Amino acid sequence: MADLETRELRYFVAVAEELHFGRAAARLGIAQPPLSRAIRQLERRLGVQLLDRDRRGAALTEAGRVLLGEARVALDAVAAAERRTRRAGERSLVLVTKAGASHELLRRLLDALASEPGAPPVEVLLCEVGEQAHRLRDGQADVAIMHRPYDDLAGFDTADLCVEGQVAILPAAHPLAAREQLTLADVSDVPGLPIARWPRLDGTYPDGPGPEVRTQSQLAQLVALGKCLLVIPASSRAWQWPEHVAVPVVDAPDVTTVIAWPRSSHSQAIAALVRSASSVADGSA
Amino acid sequence: MADLETRELRYFVAVAEELHFGRAAARLGIAQPPLSRAIRQLERRLGVQLLDRDRRGAALTEAGRVLLGEARVALDAVAAAERRTRRAGERSLVLVTKAGASHELLRRLLDALASEPGAPPVEVLLCEVGEQAHRLRDGQADVAIMHRPYDDLAGFDTADLCVEGQVAILPAAHPLAAREQLTLADVSDVPGLPIARWPRLDGTYPDGPGPEVRTQSQLAQLVALGKCLLVIPASSRAWQWPEHVAVPVVDAPDVTTVIAWPRSSHSQAIAALVRSASSVADGSA
DNA sequence: CCGCTCTGATACTCGCCGGGTATCAGTAGG
DNA sequence: CCTACTGATACCCGGCGAGTATCAGAGCGG
Structure with missing residues (x-):
């Protein structure tokens, strides 16, 4: 059984995403005929049909969907x-975190590392919601600050850093903004103020009335404009605008900030970083 | 940046495991010179030295150790x-489990599936201790029966099936075999009856006086011969020999039997199987 | 109804690169 | 010093991946 080569997988992923041989070939920087041949050969070798060809494109078969995910x-x-x-070779680590989340903790962690003599230098990579796991999986980062239960922690080792409640972020002008505290019942189904919808892990959006958002700046502006509200961990208040008001939601589930790293890493630099992070978090608790 | 090909990774893994270009080439079924060239080219492309060549073999550098794990x-x-x-295409699932473990639960699960009309056919793959995770990771199996905290569950979704205590398996002739129950203190440091040592995840053995074992049959025979004892989940008594005696160890940590599947699987066949397993486990609790 | 245009498939050539054999070169050990 | 063993080098060949040119079928407009 001749093993799959990554080239074949990249080719297949391109076709499966474009559903069009010509566009996929262009994206890959090759001509269309070799791509057609490569996919055919892949199907022959696997003994499975991956695509249903059609005069106006291609569609994934069940096997094709499986291969797309696995590939x-x-x-x-x-x-x-x-x-x-x-x-x-480099001794520095890349730490990825959601822009704006756990800001205070991160700052203390970086300060602690900077003042510690033997600590490894740390680069910080900021990304949008839900991207940390991907950065960790494809090697762009060594460790991530993530939040349970929001983020996808499967496949990583983790250490808990801290637990916090959640707050509702509201437009300052809204009546609810004057309240001392809220419940989940208060903030669901507020007329004219739906909860914004984040993409799921696969990139699609759940159904609902709220606007679809991808980035924190979109979200911040939407709240300021009075178009939606959101419920987030209390520490995310760092990126609150003047037009925002944060009100504790007393019955929202607690969010645990964790530091995560790939299961396969045995580096002692990561271990040292995790130790520092844990002690910083303990010190602040 | 020309991407890594799986061929290069396979070549490197072979060399890294053999630490000898000639043997690695033989294992790969190619000649030694192309292998040397391939590794050199890999090092050039990555801009990192992977191996320290020496007149009597090769040794991994730090980068080489990283690549070996990642590869x-x-x-x-x-x-x-x-x-x-x-x-x-096939609708059948492969379930992997440790030979001898959770036998009763497995039998009930298979019975339940057989009598259920819409249930997917299930093939059972038996393996030795600690191999399930690997079978699940490289696609030889779709779901696994595993045991927390013994097995490596990282990267999998899991559902708990049942919790059980542990028993000490002793040679029937040994004085301790007459006891009604034992504690961990009783079974550690028994003169002439050490605890057998299992390989760790990386294949090496922890230090200690006990014999090194890989398979359950080795273990069973060693106990029958009076060479060692072991502490295992109660349900594993299924493979007890007549020369064995099982005595509950009251203060040993409980073991949770779980069903695990790869995070990337979205198949509803797996979901159905997990549901069946959960209900079978509940029914017996 | 013909032809234009879009799709993916086929035919053929070319050149790179992966693989082979033969050989070199340095070191350890007798 | 010679032998045996390591990995490295030199050189050649063949396969296969990639390119161009072209085909074939389906939709669609004039």
Whole structure:
């Protein structure tokens, strides 16, 4: 059984995402005929039909859908191998976190590391919601600050850093903004003030009345404009606008901030960073 | 940046495991010179030295150790992509479990599935201790019965099935075998009856006086011969020999039997199987 | 109804690169 | 010093991946 090569996987992913051989070939920087041949050969080798060809494009079969998911995971793993090996010499670590989240904790962590003599230098990579796991999987980052139960922690080792309640972020002009505290019942189904919808792990959006958002700046502006509200961990108040008001939601589930790293990492630099993070979090509790 | 190909990763893993270009080449079924060239080219491309060559072999550098770990993960992911795609058409699932463990639960689960009309057919794959995670990662199996905290559950979704205490398995002739119950203190440091040592995740053995074992049959025979004892979940008594005696260890940590599946699986066949397993486990509790 | 245009498939050539054999070169050990 | 063993180098060949040119079928407009 001739093994799959990453080239074949990249080709297939391109076709599966474009559902069009010509566009996929352009994206890959090759001509269309070799791409058609490569996919055919892949199907022959696997003994499975991956695509239903049609005169106006291609559609994934069930096997194709399986391969698309598995191929993405595999390509991430290969990319991670490459990146982490390249960076193996350097002693610095890349820490990824959601822009704006756990700001205070992060600042204290960086301060503690800077003042510690033997600590490894840390680069900080900020990303949008839900992207940390991907950065960790494909090797762009070594450790991540994530939040349970919001983020996808599967496949990572984690250490809890701190637990916090959640607050509702409201437009300052809204009546609810004057309240001392709120409940989940208060903030769901507020007329004219729906809860914004984040993309799920697969990139699609849940149904609902709220606007679809991808980035924190979109969200911040929407709240300021009085278009929606949101419920987030209390520490995220760091990016509150003057037009925002944060009100504790007493019955919202607690959010645990964790530091996560790939299961396969045995580096003692990561271990040291985790230790620092844990002690910083304890000190502040 | 020309991406890594799986061929290069396989070559590197072979060399890194053999620490000898000639043997690695033989294992790969190619000649030694192309292998040397491939590794050199890999080092050039990554800009990192992976091996320290020496007149009597090769040794891994730090970067080489990183790549070895990452490459194994990546190759597993690629192999999984291939296997799962090949099997995408078939409706049957492969369930892997440790030979001898949770036998009663497994039998009830299979019975329940057999009598259920719409249930997917299930093949059972038996393996040795600690191998389930690997089978799940490289696509040889779709779901696994595993035991917390013994098994490596990182990267999988899991559902708890049942919780049980642990028993000490002793040679029937030993004085301790007559006891009604034992404590961990009783069974540690028994003169002439050490606890057997299992390989860790990386294949090495912890230090200690007991014999090194890999398989359950080795273990069973060693106990029958009076060479060692072991502490295992109560349900594993299924493979007890006549020369064995099982005595509850009251203060040993409980073991949770779980059913685990890869995070990336969205198949409803797996979901159905997990539901069946959960209800079977509940019914027996 | 013909032809234009879009799709993916086929035919053929070319050149790179992965693989082979033969050989070199340095070191350890007798 | 010679032998045996390591990995590295030199050189050649063949396969396969990629390119261009072209085909074939389906939709659609004039």
